[in-house]
Amino acid sequence: MSFRRVKPLLLCLAGLALAGTAGAQIPLFNVVTGEPLDLSYALEEGRDTEAVKTFLETGVNIYNENPETLKKGEEVFLTACSGCHGHHAEGKIGPGLNDDYWTYPGNDTDAGLFRTVFGGAQGQMGPQYGHLTLDDMLLSMSWVRHIYTGDPATATWLTPEQQATFKPYPKTTPEPEE
Numbered sequence: 001m002s003f004r005r006v007k008p009l010l011l012c013l014a015g016l017a018l019a020g021t022a023g024a025q026i027p028l029f030n031v032v033t034g035e036p037l038d039l040s041y042a043l044e045e046g047r048d049t050e051a052v053k054t055f056l057e058t059g060v061n062i063y064n065e066n067p068e069t070l071k072k073g074e075e076v077f078l079t080a081c082s083g084c085h086g087h088h089a090e091g092k093i094g095p096g097l098n099d100d101y102w103t104y105p106g107n108d109t110d111a112g113l114f115r116t117v118f119g120g121a122q123g124q125m126g127p128q129y130g131h132l133t134l135d136d137m138l139l140s141m142s143w144v145r146h147i148y149t150g151d152p153a154t155a156t157w158l159t160p161e162q163q164a165t166f167k168p169y170p171k172t173t174p175e176p177e178e
């Protein structure tokens with residue numbers, strides 16, 4: 001066989017190898033049942049952003065403390081989360097998300113937080129994949145991290161550089177349940 005005929009075959013094999021590595025993804029499972037999360041349920045839109053790709057490969061949310069996207073994160077949080085968790089995530093129907101106490105200890109990592117948001121937890125904390133794109137989930141998570149009122153030293157989801165400059169968000173009193 002001449003090289004001219006083999007070349008397309010080699011390219012094809014290289015392509016297959018690449019496709020294999022592109023599938024590498026952080027482990028994601030439901031926080032309550034432990035079942036793997038099926039990302040094929042995600043809305044079509046917002047799957048291929050740089051933030052989503054980076055997050056699925058590394059567990060790092062590049063929207064954290066990003067001055068260009070925090071405002072969008074706030075908007076998503078106020079639309080999709082604050083009704084239950086309070087305007088400053090101080091707690092309402094759902095628990096406070098702005099301190100370092102977590103019902104599900106994995107929520108002190110962004111992979112853990114994503115698992116809770118995508119797949120839901122118990123009771124009214126339903127899976128968010130029907131309402132929010134993967135990108136919006138990461139945006140809402142960055143706002144949850146931004147309004148953290150605790151000690152920056154315990155904000156392990158931030159990079160060491162971000163931890164060094166992070167200013168805890170002012171505390172507010174929980175709103176009464178409706």
Ligand code: HEC
Nearest residue numbers: 080081084093094095102103104107116121122124125140
């Ligand atoms: C309809 C009400 C409701 C909405 C909307 C809602 N949550 Fe929740 N959330 C809850 C409840 C109730 C719980 C407690 C569930 C449990 O303990 O299993 C909870 C739990 C959580 C937890 C786990 C907290 C812990 O201590 O481990 C996180 C994280 C969370 N929600 C984030 C979010 C984010 C982010 C959004 C918006 C994208 C959101 N939630 C939208 C009601 C809601």
